[in-house]
Amino acid sequence: xxxxxxxxxxxxxxxxxxxxxxxxxxxxxxxxxxxxxxxxxxxxxxxxxxxxxxxxxxxxxxxxxxxxxxxxxxxxxxxxxxxxxxxxxxxxxxxxxxxxxxxxxxxxxxxxxxxxxxxxxxxxxxxxxxxxxxxxxxxxxxxxxxxxxxxxxxxxxxxxxxxxxxxxxxxxxxxxxxxxxxxxxxxxxxxxxxxxxxxxxxxxxxxxxxxxxxxxxxxxxxxxxxxxxxxxxxxxxxxxxxxxxxxxxxxxxxxxxxxxxxxxxxxxxxxxxxxxxxxxxxxxxxxxxxxxxxxxxxxxxxxxxxxxxxxxxxxxxxxxxxxxxxxxxxxxxxxxxxxxxxxxxxxxxxxxxxxxxx
Amino acid sequence: xxxxxxxxxxxxxxxxxxxxxxxxxxxxxxxxxxxxxxxxxxxxxxxxxxxxxxxxxxxxxxxxxxxxxxxxxxxxxxxxxxxxxxxxxxxxxxxxxxxxxxxxxxxxxxxxxxxxxxxxxxxxxxxxxxxxxxxxxxxxxxxxxxxxxxxxxxxxxxxxxxxxxxxxxxxxxxxxxxxxxxxxxxxxxxxxxxxxxxxxxxxxxxxxxxxxxxxxxxxxxxxxxxxxxxxxxxxxxxxxxxxxxxxxxxxxxxxxxxxxxxxxxxxxxxxxxxxxxxxxxxxxxxxxxxxxxxxxxxxxxxxxxxxxxxxxxxxxxxxxxxxxxxxxxxxxxxxxxxxxxxxxxxxxxxxxxxxxxxxxxxxxxxxxxxxxxxxxxxxxxxxx
Numbered sequence: 001x002x003x004x005x006x007x008x009x010x011x012x013x014x015x016x017x018x019x020x021x022x023x024x025x026x027x028x029x030x031x032x033x034x035x036x037x038x039x040x041x042x043x044x045x046x047x048x049x050x051x052x053x054x055x056x057x058x059x060x061x062x063x064x065x066x067x068x069x070x071x072x073x074x075x076x077x078x079x080x081x082x083x084x085x086x087x088x089x090x091x092x093x094x095x096x097x098x099x100x101x102x103x104x105x106x107x108x109x110x111x112x113x114x115x116x117x118x119x120x121x122x123x124x125x126x127x128x129x130x131x132x133x134x135x136x137x138x139x140x141x142x143x144x145x146x147x148x149x150x151x152x153x154x155x156x157x158x159x160x161x162x163x164x165x166x167x168x169x170x171x172x173x174x175x176x177x178x179x180x181x182x183x184x185x186x187x188x189x190x191x192x193x194x195x196x197x198x199x200x201x202x203x204x205x206x207x208x209x210x211x212x213x214x215x216x217x218x219x220x221x222x223x224x225x226x227x228x229x230x231x232x233x234x235x236x237x238x239x240x241x242x243x244x245x246x247x248x249x250x251x252x253x254x255x256x257x258x259x260x261x262x263x264x265x266x267x268x269x270x271x272x273x274x275x276x277x278x279x280x281x282x283x284x285x286x287x288x289x290x291x292x293x294x295x296x297x298x299x300x301x302x303x304x305x306x307x308x309x310x311x312x313x314x315x316x317x318x319x320x321x322x323x324x325x326x327x328x329x330x331x332x333x334x335x336x337x338x339x340x341x342x343x344x345x346x347x348x349x350x351x352x353x354x355x356x357x358x
Numbered sequence: 359x360x361x362x363x364x365x366x367x368x369x370x371x372x373x374x375x376x377x378x379x380x381x382x383x384x385x386x387x388x389x390x391x392x393x394x395x396x397x398x399x400x401x402x403x404x405x406x407x408x409x410x411x412x413x414x415x416x417x418x419x420x421x422x423x424x425x426x427x428x429x430x431x432x433x434x435x436x437x438x439x440x441x442x443x444x445x446x447x448x449x450x451x452x453x454x455x456x457x458x459x460x461x462x463x464x465x466x467x468x469x470x471x472x473x474x475x476x477x478x479x480x481x482x483x484x485x486x487x488x489x490x491x492x493x494x495x496x497x498x499x500x501x502x503x504x505x506x507x508x509x510x511x512x513x514x515x516x517x518x519x520x521x522x523x524x525x526x527x528x529x530x531x532x533x534x535x536x537x538x539x540x541x542x543x544x545x546x547x548x549x550x551x552x553x554x555x556x557x558x559x560x561x562x563x564x565x566x567x568x569x570x571x572x573x574x575x576x577x578x579x580x581x582x583x584x585x586x587x588x589x590x591x592x593x594x595x596x597x598x599x600x601x602x603x604x605x606x607x608x609x610x611x612x613x614x615x616x617x618x619x620x621x622x623x624x625x626x627x628x629x630x631x632x633x634x635x636x637x638x639x640x641x642x643x644x645x646x647x648x649x650x651x652x653x654x655x656x657x658x659x660x661x662x663x664x665x666x667x668x669x670x671x672x673x674x675x676x677x678x679x680x681x682x683x684x685x686x687x688x689x690x691x692x693x694x695x696x697x698x699x700x701x702x703x704x705x706x707x708x709x710x711x712x713x714x715x716x717x718x719x720x721x722x723x724x725x726x727x728x729x730x731x732x733x734x735x736x737x738x739x740x741x742x
Contacts, residue, residue, distance in 0.1 A: 028669065033688045069669045072688045116738035117670060 002026045003165060004114040005123040006106055007060060007068070009053030011180045011187045012125030012168060014060035018183055019167040020123045021066050027123065029061035029068040032110065034077040035198065056187050063184055071113070073105055080104035082198055086211055089234040092263040093336025096152070096306065097196055102126075103155035103287075111163045121163040128153050129169030130161060137161050139289045141345040144172040151306050154340035154350035155287050205235040217266030219246065222259070222275065233266045239276055239332020246270070257332065277329040277358055283322040283339045283351025290348060293317050301342040302326070304333060304353070315341050315348075322351035329358075360675040361721045365714030366512055366538060366654055367679055372563035372608045372715075379565060379604035389597045390588060399599050406606030413609045414557070414572055415546035422571040422589040423602055427537040427558030428459040429582075430571035433593060434533040434554040435463045435506055437579030439473055442503025442531070449498060451505040453478045453486045454697040457512050460535050461693075464506070478507070483648040484516040484698045492526050502530050509536035509555075510543065513680075513694045513710055515654025516645040517543060524551035531577070537561055537569075541612040542620060542651040547572050559601065563608035563715065568601040615715070623713050624652035626722050630711060631655055633726040638733050644695060644708065653713040658700075662707050662736035665689045670735055671709075674728035678711045 005017035007029045021027040031054045054070060061068035081100045088095035111122045127142035128150045139161050142148040156164065168176055180188035199207045212234055219228035227248040230236065240258040250256060250272075257276055260269040281302070295318040301310035302324040312327040324339055333356050340350040362370075371379075382402070387395035389403045404418070411418040424430045439450055450464050454477040467473035476494065479487050486507055495502070505527055510517045515538070524532045531553035539545055541562035547555055554577075558569040571593070573579065578592060585594030612619075631643055634657060644656040659667065664680045671678055680689055691705035700708070711725065 028673070067669070067672055069665060070688050071665060074688075113666070113739045116741070117666065117735045 001120040002118060003028070003121050003123050004110065004119050005029045005066070006110060007031050007057040008125070008193075009056035009060075009187065009190075010125065010193060011177060011185070011190055012127070012173075014057070014064070014125070014185050014187050015176050015180050015183070016123050016125040016167045017061065017066065018064045018179075018185070020165060021064055023167075025123075027064075027066045028119075029057065029064070029066050030110070031057040031068070031070045032073045032077075032105065033070050034073055034105070056190065060185050060187055063186075071110070073109060076109045077101070077105055077198075080109075085196075085198075086208070088336050089208055090212055090263060091336075092233060092261040094237050094334035095336050096338055097198070098306065099152045099155050099338055102152055107156050107160040107164055111160060115163065121165050123165045123167065125168055126153060126166050127168055127173075128166045130164065130166060135291050139347040140169070141342070141347075142166075142169045146307075147173045149306070150342075150347050151303050151308075151338070151340050154289060154338065154347045156289060157287055158290065161289060208232070208235055215266055217268070219244065219268045219270060221256075222269065222271045227270070230268050233261050233263055233268050236261050236268050238334040244270060273331060275358075276331040276333075278331070278333045278356040279326050279329050280357040281324050281326075281333060281339055281353050282355040282357070283324075284320075284354045286317065286320075286322045286349055286351040288349040290346065293348065298343070298348075300344070300348065303340045303342065304330075304337050310342055313341075322349070360672075360677050361724050363676060363678045363711040363713060363717070363721065363725065365717070366515075366561070366710065366712035368560045368566060369563060369714040370716050371560075371565060371604070372611050374611050375564050375604040375608040378607040379600045382600040382603050385599075387599075389599060390586065399597075402603055403597055403599055406603050409606040410570060410609050413545075413613050414540075414555070415548050416572050417575055419590075420547070420572050420575050422573055422593050423597065424569045424571055424593055425567055425595070425598070427535070427556050427561075427569040429593075430556035430558070430569045431457075431459040431506075431533075431535055432463045433571050433579070433582050434556060434573070435460060435504060436467065436582060437592065438504035438531050438533060438554065439467050439471065440580045443471070443473075447501055447503035448472065448474055449502045450475045451478060451491070451494065451502055452476075453480065453507050453518070455480050455484060455486075455511050455513075455694040456506065456508055457535055457537070459537075460506055460508065473503070474501075480697050482699045484511060484514045484645040484694065485648055486518055486523075488519060488522055488526065491523060495526055495528075495530065499528070499530060502527075504531050504533055506533040506535065509534045509539040509545065510651045511645075511694060512538045513654075513692055514645040514648075514656040514698075515650035515652075515712075517649045517651060520550050520552065538651060538654075541609070541616070542653065553577055559605035559608060562612045564605035565601045568598055568605050570605075619715055620652045623715070623717065626713050626717055626719060627652055627655055629719065630713070630722045630725060631657075633722065634729060637726060637730050641733075644698065644700075653717075655711045655713075656695075656708060657711070658695075658704055658708040659733055659736070660704065660707055661740055662733060663689070663740055664706055664709050666736045666739050667709050667732065670732040671725075671728065674724075674732060676725055676728060678709055680709050 003025045005027050007013045058068050081097050085095050085097045126149045127147040129140040130137045141150045195202050214231040218226045220226050228246040236258045256270040259271045297314050297316045302313045303310050313324045315324045335353050337353050338350050339353050341348040387399040389400040407421050408418045411421050450473045452464050464475045468475045478490050507523050520534050533554040535556045537558045540557040553574050555572040560566040581592050583594045640660045691702045695705040
């Protein structure tokens with residue numbers, strides 16, 4: 001096959017590209033420039049699109065022996081990921097930008113462009129597995145549970161999964177690093193990237209403040225009594241306990257948590273942990289990674305964070321929404337998070353949470 | 359072997375240059391030493407200087423060897439500015455289509471040394487606006503420290519009227535970046551009336567890592583590199599003798615083959631241009647009706663993006679370039695094409711094919727065979 005290997009400059013995508021090349025595919029390495037004004041060097045483990053990263057990607061491509069190009073996706077990234085991230089927070093929700101990047105950039109803009117140019121698919125260093133089955137290619141969890149990235153890929157459609165190649169799904173991270181070293185790739189020991197690449201400081205709240213401005217509002221308890229003040233409701237996440245700066249303690253000294261973020265009134269509602277309990281979540285904008293399901297109830301798992309644990313649930317799709325009913329209550333679930341449904345290790349599909357119920 | 363159509367970036371070394379260089383790599387002796395070893399290499403070195411001086415129609419003492427064309431440009435622009443600044447001249451005049459090796463030192467002077475940089479515009483063919491220069495000189499001539507206009511443009515190949523610039527400038531020092539012209543169009547330092555001129559070896563069959571600044575006799579400028587004072591105290595550093603000798607060998611051959619080679623390259627260029635225009639509807643050549651160096655073609659393919667084109671051409675075994683990339687490797691719209699009136703979009707739809715001494719008719723045919731499908735796929739990829 002003719003493949004585009006998306007190379008971030010990290011160890012995973014380098015080994016993925018090397019494996020694809022070695023297995024006889026015609027591979028071209030592409031580094032996505034996602035910032036129109038990239039920093040020169042990585043600072044710590046954050047950021048994934050500095051000039052240093054593009055040099056690392058190029059060096060890896062040269063060592064592997066494949067052509068290498070840089071694609072400027074800064075505009076698409078800004079529109080599809082960064083603006084969405086800001087808008088979601090402004091609306092009181094908690095988005096996951098890595099997931100949007102996979103949905104709108106890596107397996108949309110890049111895959112579309114690759115296909116138009118005559119390529120068959122896109123190779124990435126994601127830890128996930130695809131399997132050919134009677135219903136086409138399906139998406140599954142990686143062998144390395146601690147690195148499994150099927151959650152951030154749960155936004156891919158069947159069409160997109162058909163064009164996705166994940167050579168690392170059967171390998172542990174430890175072994176990928178060993179393989180990189182054996183292949184003479186000098187990124188073998190490069191630290192993993194964490195957090196959000198376009199917030200290099202790691203200070204999400206500060207970054208959002210710069211873009212959304214500060215707007216003082218009340219922090220209230222469930223009865224509506226004001227017990228504190230904040231600089232912008234959008235920097236709070238449901239379930240958050242730290243950094244509330246409340247002046248009025250609870251009678252029994254028990255901690256308070258963010259229960260609700262109300263963007264219209266710029267209000268943050270706090271209360272006891274038990275009020276965070278959620279047993280039912282409802283998601284919109286459902287994406288199917290395999291055959292679609294209907295209103296009949298299924299047993300499986302739902303995952304709501306990239307490295308969260310799978311939660312046993314009953315799930316079904318009814319009236320255009322995806323519903324998961326949890327066996328055990330969950331504490332601290334924010335709207336805007338993605339709910340990914342699993343049938344054992346297979347990703348059924350996912351939806352964006354717009355409502356939770358106790 | 360892939361077809362190499364990026365001779366303007368660097369062109370293969372001439373066999374004679376390789377022979378001279380390898381032969382001298384084993385020879386010991388610093389040309390600045392007074393003993394017999396030193397004298398031996400000094401003799402060769404000065405012979406090389408004379409060879410190059412003859413080709414450029416200047417005095418051999420006017421040649422200052424540097425490590426690159428970039429260094430020659432930096433030395434000239436900064437040195438001429440500082441010389442002028444000492445007598446109250448603060449303005450640096452360049453064109454809007456200069457290579458970064460001129461643009462960047464000029465703007466560095468603005469940022470760090472208080473210079474005022476004025477950029478002269480170009481017409482849609484990429485030729486500098488002489489009326490603008492004339493007007494500027496008539497109003498502010500006594501403020502200008504240096505005028506630097508390239509001899510021919512690296513992206514489009516368009517030749518600039520340097521003789522007319524020096525005529526207008528009178529006693530104002532004029533520098534010209536002639537890196538893309540040397541070996542391709544006649545260059546007479548004397549007749550052009552220049553104060554300074556930059557050339558580079560690897561654009562005409564010499565090795566990478568050696569160039570020269572031609573600086574008028576008696577017209578000394580402050581140095582960038584201080585040290586042993588080897589080159590008129592304007593450029594210090596031990597002479598890179600093997601490279602300088604190979605440079606001279608390449609120049610000698612370039613002079614000997616000048617007419618035959620340039621006619622042949624121009625013929626190939628015309629073959630490529632005609633084929634390209636016939637096979638790709640909507641395509642056009644930038645600077646087409648202007649006088650150009652023989653080997654450079656800058657073509658716009660509407661509806662495509664240059665980075666896609668290069669990837670696809672690479673896949674077809676064709677090496678070409680855009681002539682402009684930022685340090686991150688992201689294609690930016692060319693400042694040269696923007697200055698010629700392109701929009702961001704059409705500037706990003708343009709690539710450069712550059713031919714040289716080793717180019718053949720088969721190279722051109724391969725490009726013309728690959729082009730229609732490449733353009734079609736690039737246009738599809740652009741419909742996002």
